[in-house]
Amino acid sequence: MAMLSKYATAYFSSPSCHAGKWQPKEEGPHGSYKSDVLAEPESSKEHQQELISHTQVDAKWLSRRCTALVFSPCNSRVLVADKSGDVFSFSVKAAEEDGRLELGHLSMLLDLVATLDGQHVITCDRDEKIRVSQWGAPHVITAFCLGHTEFVSQLALPEGREKLLLSGSGDGTLRLWRYETGQELQNCTISSIPRPEDDLEVKEFAVTRIRCCPRGEQVAVLCDGVPGIYMFSILASPCLAHPLYVNLPYAPVDLDFEDSTSLWVFSAIKGNPIQLLQYREQRWQPAPRDDRTKELSDVIGESWEQMGAGQNIECTERISPQHVDRKEQSKELSLLNWSGYQRNPREM
Numbered sequence: 001m002a003m004l005s006k007y008a009t010a011y012f013s014s015p016s017c018h019a020g021k022w023q024p025k026e027e028g029p030h031g032s033y034k035s036d037v038l039a040e041p042e043s044s045k046e047h048q049q050e051l052i053s054h055t056q057v058d059a060k061w062l063s064r065r066c067t068a069l070v071f072s073p074c075n076s077r078v079l080v081a082d083k084s085g086d087v088f089s090f091s092v093k094a095a096e097e098d099g100r101l102e103l104g105h106l107s108m109l110l111d112l113v114a115t116l117d118g119q120h121v122i123t124c125d126r127d128e129k130i131r132v133s134q135w136g137a138p139h140v141i142t143a144f145c146l147g148h149t150e151f152v153s154q155l156a157l158p159e160g161r162e163k164l165l166l167s168g169s170g171d172g173t174l175r176l177w178r179y180e181t182g183q184e185l186q187n188c189t190i191s192s193i194p195r196p197e198d199d200l201e202v203k204e205f206a207v208t209r210i211r212c213c214p215r216g217e218q219v220a221v222l223c224d225g226v227p228g229i230y231m232f233s234i235l236a237s238p239c240l241a242h243p244l245y246v247n248l249p250y251a252p253v254d255l256d257f258e259d260s261t262s263l264w265v266f267s268a269i270k271g272n273p274i275q276l277l278q279y280r281e282q283r284w285q286p287a288p289r290d291d292r293t294k295e296l297s298d299v300i301g302e303s304w305e306q307m308g309a310g311q312n313i314e315c316t317e318r319i320s321p322q323h324v325d326r327k328e329q330s331k332e333l334s335l336l337n338w339s340g341y342q343r344n345p346r347e348m
Contacts (some may be wrong), residue, residue: 058095062088068111073118081109087123087138103138105131111155113165115179122165122179124152130167132179143182147175154207158216158234166219168207174221174232176240186240190223190230195245213257220255220263227251229265229277231284246277246284262287266300273300 064082071078077089085105091097107125114121114135120142124130130145130152150170158164165179176186190205209222212234219240221230229252231244254266261279274296276287287293 058090060090060099062099067109070112070114072114073116079112079114079121081112081123083108085109085125087112087121103133105129110151110153113155113157115157116159120179122155122157124155124167126151128152128169130155130165130177130179132182142180145175145177145179145182145184147184147187148173150206154210156210156212156219158212158219159214160216161234161238164234164238166210166212168210168221170204170206172205172207172223174207174210174219174230174240176234176238185238188232188240188243190221193230193243193245195228196247209252209254211256213260215260218257218260220257222252222255225251229255229263229284244284270301270304271297273297273304 062080062082064084064086066080066082068081069078071092072089076092078092079102080088080090080099082088085107087102087104087109088099089102090099102121103123105123105125105127107127107129109123109125112121112123119135121133121135121138122130123133128146128148128150130148132142132145134140134142145165145167148167148169148171152167152169154166154168156166158166163178163180164185165177167175167177169175172190174188174190175184176188177184190207204224205226206224207221208224209220211220212218213220217234219232219234221232223230227250228248229246231242231246232240233242235241248265250267250269252265253268256264258264258276263277263284265275265277267273267275274293275289276293277284278287
């Protein structure tokens with residue numbers, strides 16, 4: 001389970017977990033940024049019973065800040081997207097190897113996912129595009145998933161749902177796609193889902209997190225500054241159904257499923273940063289605070305400053321066009337000649 005803040009290094013209990021979103025805070029030589037790669041535990045089942053300690057096995061320096069990272073399906077490489085629109089991959093086992101440039105956009109990348117069959121890398125950017133590229137030849141574009149009208153901030157691949165992709169955006173929609181063809185199957189406007197009246201006036205419902213449960217039948221969505229969670233079911237048809245808003249007394253920062261009825265929620269509340277929600281009696285409700293939850297809270301509290309969890313920077317503020325020098329970015333990327341870039345397919 002990946003539990004992290006929007007601005008901190010991600011902590012993983014297993015390389016096969018969901019992609020972490022992180023922005024390392026430590027600057028390296030010549031304005032580069034440091035990426036920490038953490039070792040995996042011996043058993044992926046152990047995290048359900050007790051906390052697992054991690055050992056740092058490698059660190060890499062990047063020329064631009066990271067915006068997303070994900071392990072490849074067989075856990076042999078780490079894919080890293082950065083603010084300049086590039087995706088690099090690093091070997092997990094061969095720490096001495098330099099990073100490999102895989103593909104690039106002419107806009108800031110905000111998220112990426114690798115399909116479980118190892119055939120495609122899917123990326124999204126600040127200019128409303130979702131691109132499906134072949135892993136073996138990243139210059140070959142399989143499809144574009146077009147339809148969002150604002151930056152595309154999140155991607156998710158529901159497990160057990162072949163060739164389906166979920167995306168979230170600053171336009172306040174959650175969309176379902178067949179990624180190989182770029183076909184949009186459904187468009188859900190999040191603001192249309194009823195939520196309790198409160199003092200918070202939400203004008204924009206920018207999606208900041210999408211998480212799917214292990215079997216892919218439940219989806220949880222966070223929106224920037226919204227004190228609650230939007231829940232959906234994925235039906236076999238396929239379609240998104242049964243939208244539900246789970247009200248919370250705080251705006252969550254991150255979340256992840258333990259199983260289809262258990263959901264861990266991470267907040268920026270220092271004294272109580274993590275909470276377990278369980279689906280009981282036909283609704284999602286907080287589980288009793290047990291020893292495991294207390295221990296998790298203590299561990300997060302010890303790393304609070306390092307994680308930067310107390311910072312309050314709005315997602316839309318960090319990636320909206322007025323906060324990025326797009327002209328300078330395009331000038332840098334135009335120096336890359338992608339027309340002649342080819343390589344042989346490699347094993348993931």
